[in-house]
Amino acid sequence: MIREMATRSERKPDLAKRDLKIIGGAVLFSLLIACGGLAADAPDKFTLTCFEIPDIQRGAGLALVLQTPGGKTYLYDTGNGYPSKTNASGWAGDHNTARDIIVPFLKEHGVKELDGVFISHAHYDHFGGLVWLVDHFPIKKLYDSGYVFAGESSVDYTGELGHYTKLREQFKQRPGAYQEAHTGDKLAIDERLVVEVIAPPKEYFTEPHPEKRPKTDPPAHYLVNANSLGLRIQHGSVVFYLPGDIQGEDINQSLLPSIDNAKLKCNILIAPGHGIHFTKEFAEATRPEVSIASVFPRYAKGLKSTPMLRAVGAKVYITGLNGRVQVVSDGSHYTVEAERPDGAEKK
Numbered sequence: 604m605i606r607e608m609a610t611r612s613e614r615k616p617d618l619a620k621r622d623l624k625i626i627g628g629a630v631l632f633s634l635l636i637a638c639g640g641l642a643a644d645a646p647d648k649f650t651l652t653c654f655e656i657p658d659i660q661r662g663a664g665l666a667l668v669l670q671t672p673g674g675k676t677y678l679y680d681t682g683n684g685y686p687s688k689t690n691a692s693g694w695a696g697d698h699n700t701a702r703d704i705i706v707p708f709l710k711e712h713g714v715k716e717l718d719g720v721f722i723s724h725a726h727y728d729h730f731g732g733l734v735w736l737v738d739h740f741p742i743k744k745l746y747d748s749g750y751v752f753a754g755e756s757s758v759d760y761t762g763e764l765g766h767y768t769k770l771r772e773q774f775k776q777r778p779g780a781y782q783e784a785h786t787g788d789k790l791a792i793d794e795r796l797v798v799e800v801i802a803p804p805k806e807y808f809t810e811p812h813p814e815k816r817p818k819t820d821p822p823a824h825y826l827v828n829a830n831s832l833g834l835r836i837q838h839g840s841v842v843f844y845l846p847g848d849i850q851g852e853d854i855n856q857s858l859l860p861s862i863d864n865a866k867l868k869c870n871i872l873i874a875p876g877h878g879i880h881f882t883k884e885f886a887e888a889t890r891p892e893v894s895i896a897s898v899f900p901r902y903a904k905g906l907k908s909t910p911m912l913r914a915v916g917a918k919v920y921i922t923g924l925n926g927r928v929q930v931v932s933d934g935s936h937y938t939v940e941a942e943r944p945d946g947a948e949k950k
């Protein structure tokens with residue numbers, strides 16, 4: 604197991620906390636001032652776990668568990684789950700990430716219900732787990748960008764997009780169980796986190812030049828990706844950025860001009876579009892210290908994002924090589940632990 608301590612700050616929160624416990628009120632007050640409010644910023648941990656999703660020859664997949672300092676549990680995307688075409692109750696490749704990976708993890712951690720699920724966008728490698736979860740695990744609330752693709756598309760995409768719309772409707776029918784979120788919205792998921800929506804805007808991203816896109820990448824694919832729910836999560840001074848699957852063209856022509864780029868600067872980046880979709884401009888804007896790409900081993904070598912991220916000084920993790928990757932923040936420092944730190948493919 605690798606354990607890396609990022610040295611972003613000279614402050615030692617663990618020491619400060621221990622000291623605070625054993626001293627009196629007056630001293631405590633002056634120490635709080637000396638620490639710049641540190642003790643109040645970082646009482647407990649924020650943990651992000653990015654799972655390794657097996658290659659079932661469909662999609663790519665992303666599933667993150669977010670465990671907040673206040674003890675709440677959220678998912679950002681739910682991994683792969685392609686309903687089987689031959690068996691009504693089965694899954695392509697006999698895999699559903701929620702059934703096979705997420706819920707066993709939650710049970711191991713004593714989690715009995717989810718405070719919320721964020722779905723970045725309506726593709727089965729991101730919401731397939733939710734299809735199974737809604738019938739098997741309590742979920743208080745669903746968050747997404749509210750995007751509905753209204754253009755023409757093939758049967759493959761209409762089935763997938765329609766399926767997600769039905770799931771969203773299920774949540775909408777329960778009072779308070781659904782929230783549509785757009786750029787600038789603040790989501791009050793835990794009082795010790797500042798969660799801000801980075802994208803998409805209320806009017807959504809569009810593409811003025813669809814004729815420039817390759818035929819293999821229809822609007823039902825790239826526009827749904829482009830309107831992924833992007834989140835910036837700040838815990839004390841540690842910033843995470845979860846951009847969903849927005850693709851390179853849309854990053855440069857829509858996302859970067861739509862927002863104060865200072866908001867994109869982060870310590871930990873979940874690579875957009877599994878690291879397959881990426882741009883130099885995005886690397887420059889985000890400048891992460893750590894990036895995590897959720898992608899199968901066959902995409903991992905030669906992944907487009909890797910050299911661009913390394914060029915801005917990021918340490919790159921890829922689930923297909925490094926396995927499960929977990930980041931733990933105390934609000935001032937963070938550690939990163941990978942299942943296979945040497946990056947060996949799973950045997």
Ligand SMILES: [Zn+2]
Pocket residue numbers: 662663664665726728729848876877
């Ligand atoms: Zn994806």
